[in-house]
Amino acid sequence: MKRAAHLLAAGFGAVVWTSAAVAADLPSFNHVTVTVVGDAGQNMEALNKYADDFTKAGITIKQVGATFTGLYDKLKTSFVAGSSDYDMVIFYPSYIGDFAGNGYLAPLDEYMKKQPAAIWDPKMDEVMPPYREIYCKWEGKTYALPYDGDVLVLYYRKDLFNNPDEKAAFQKKYGRELAPPATWKEWLQVAEFFTRKAGDTLAGQKLSRPFYGAAEYGARGFSYGWFLSRFASSDGIYFDENMNPEINTDAAVAGLQNMVDTLKFSPPDVLSYGYEELKNAFLNGDLAMVVQWSDVGKKTADPQLSKIVGKAGFAVVPGTEANGKVVHKAPMPVGRVLAVSAKSKNKEAAYWVAKYLSLDKSPITVAANWSGQDPYRLSHFTDTSHYKFPDEASVKEYVAAVEENLKNGFPDLNIPGAAQYIDALDVAVIKALSGEADPKTALDGVAEDWKGITQRLGADTQKKFWNAALESYRAAGLLK
Amino acid sequence: MDRTKHRDRTFARFMVGPAVTLLFLVTIGPLLFSLAVSFTNLQFSTPQPMRWVGIDNYSTLLFNDSRFLSAMGRTLVFVLAGVVIQTLLGFFIASLLLKVQRYRAFLLGPILIPSVISSVVAAWQGRMIFNASYGPLNDVLAHIGIKGPAWLALPQTALVSVFLTDTWQWTPFLALIILAALQSQPLELLEAARLDGARGWSMFRRITLPLILPVAGVGVLLRGVDLFKTFDLVYILTQGGPGNSSETLTFLTYLQGFKFFNPSYASAMSFIQLIVITIVAKSYLGLMNKRGAI
Helix, strand or coil: CCHHHHHHHHHHHHHHHHHHHHHHHHCCCCCCEEEEEEEEECCCCCHHHHHHHHHHHCCEEEEEEECCCCCHHHHHHHHCCCCCCCEEEECHHHHHHHHHCCCCCCCCHHHHCCHHHHHCCCCHHEEEEEHHHCCCEEECCCEEEEEEECCCCEEHHHHHCHHHHHHHHHHHHCCCCCCCCCEEEHHHHCCCCECCCCCCCCCCEEHHHHHHHHCCCCCCHHHHHHHHHHHHCCCCCCECCCCCCCCHHHHHHHHHHHHHHHHCCCCCCHHHHCHHHHHHHHHHCCCEEEEEHHHHHHCCCCCCCEEEEEEEECCCCCCEEEEEEECCEEEECCEEEEEEEECCCHHHHHHHHHHHHHCCCCCCCCHCCCCCCCCCCCHHHHHCCCCCCCCHHHHHHHHHHHHHHCEEEECCCCCHHHHHHHHHHHHHHHHHHHCCHHHHHHHHHHHHHHHHHHHHHHHHHHHHHCCCHHHHHCCCCCCC | CCHHHHHHHHHHHHHHHHHHHHHHCCCCCCCHHHHHHHCEEECCCCCCCEEEECCCHHHHHHCCHHHHHHHHHHHHHHHHHHHHHHHHHHHHHHHHHHHHCCHHHHHHHHHHHHHCCCCCHEEEEEECCCCCCCHHHHHHHHHHCCCCCCCCHHHHHHHHHHHHHHHHHHHHHHHHHHHHHHHCCCCHHHHHHCCCCCCCHHHHHHHHHHHHHHHHHHHHHHHHHHHCCCCCCHHCCCCCCCCCCCCCHHHHHHHHHHHCHHHHHHHHHHHHHHHHHHHHHHHHHHHHHHHCCC
16 A cells, blocks of 8 residues: 555656656746748648647747748748748748848747757757758758658559569569669659559459559649659759759750650649649559658548558659669658748747747657648657557658658759749749650750849859858758 | 919819829839839849849840740730630620520529639639549540540640630620620611611621620720730639640739749839730720721
């Protein structure tokens, strides 16, 4: 009885200690309102989920939502007008050069060094290098904390890839074992192999509708990301050190040709496929494989969204072979980071909210289905307890694939004017996909457009910004 | 007498003053500012100081910007096709309605529904209808043995899809205006023409057309200007794609102004559009005037 009482007391003590520790991790602000702007919906849901914690810290959160495509316009308009409407901003890190380079954001280094570390240190050393060095820093200073580690991942139907009949047929046709494609050349073979008409047989089942080997992001907006996955793996980089475009090299043309060739094995309306359509085609069971953002992996395991629960495999985005070695690069389009507006009157509180979301609550957020956030810290790959997959092996496979792809992460262009450069590339990629131009003509056009944009924005300034970006690429280990 | 006149003038100025000031502040002022900006290099992508560049933006647009010139050509074709086809269809519908006596008002309601719904709703509806895999249009075509294209995904059909949606939405508006014009024709004049032996095409060309032109012509002009400004349908249906195959001038101006934050370049684009619309509208009104329609 005495022992039980001691255990109870010890347990009670532990609970009190833990609560005290959690309480100690929260700062105490004096009824501060922090206005947060971001793309509305699942990407701001964390602010609702952890609202009680903010209240305990003396912070009231006011949310301002924008549309996914309208966020940049909203932020830029507010920044250009010099308004102090927003304290904390959630934005896509390709705009960090634009926002930090124009002085719209407050540097965070001072806040990050504050004591106690448990409250203020965002532990940036455990953030995956491409995110930490390229997406959160500008000209050596930290302007943002990571929030959403978007990266492209290869998804495939492991039930089909493991089917004995399909394996045998593939072996017979291509003389090698059926496996997730390691290179873009293999990607085309696998895509061709799995493309079937209605009435054909797939894994022993007669198909009631056509089945396709693969699909691409064909709609305007992010097609360029799917091209970059080919371009970057052939050691492509946007410009040389003198800001001459390198987007139309022979390797780049070959990469775009590979993307064009994939369309032969894709649904007929693939050029209208954005994120939703591409995701749904895979989750509906209409595709053998797809390259998509990392959040789609979590959705494959949700029976409300997916008809292929437990059937999805996760792997590294295919690469390009050179000198007997396959180089993999996984583009990181979109993503989200958290920053503090230079005009904010509540910078400290805004910074803490950002840090709390970026670090303290992030293991829950990145694993949850209610959020659109994806892993970006080493701890997100070691502590897998929050992920919801049908089995532990799937969790491990998913986490390993995302981690490996992030290690090979290739950034969006993030210098000022990025929106213009990327739009020109995106339009050209779609022109090639739709047959309006052949890949070489399309990419030559991009190179010319890029030269024009650079001239218009000021060649010297742009060169300076690009060299700063190259420094961050080196710091992230992307360049030697 | 002079003193009274002077007092009246002062009073009139006093009364009109606030309205003119307001008009200047919200319309003329920004327009002049925008015109001034179009002669600068103002952009918000990089922290460069603003400076005058003369007509650089205009000359780049007119002689070096193939994307702008393509958008201009595309927009003019879109306007021309829209005006011609929608007017013909509108006339056809109006003629049918004119023959219906008893249920005309009842029929007009549903016919006008497309014109009263928001363009955003019409565009979303279009997105569903034109969906290549699940859309009803291709389903209907499949039933009659035609394999429908991926309407929104092909450069050859994307702008056609925008055009079809616009035609579906706005033809009833023109039909209504033409119907009103047809109804207002003096019956005695028509009767007299018939007695004189006018029939068919000669009746239409010599009697009906001159009579309906003053009203229908204004409708056509409004439609033409509206077609020139098409933005929402493009934004929702195609985002200007695939590539830039359905990029209209207004959409490209939006991209320059609010995506790339090049207000100087976007302003120059807007003024070129203004000049083109003014020339087209003036020519059209001149033609109408020549025919005695206005």
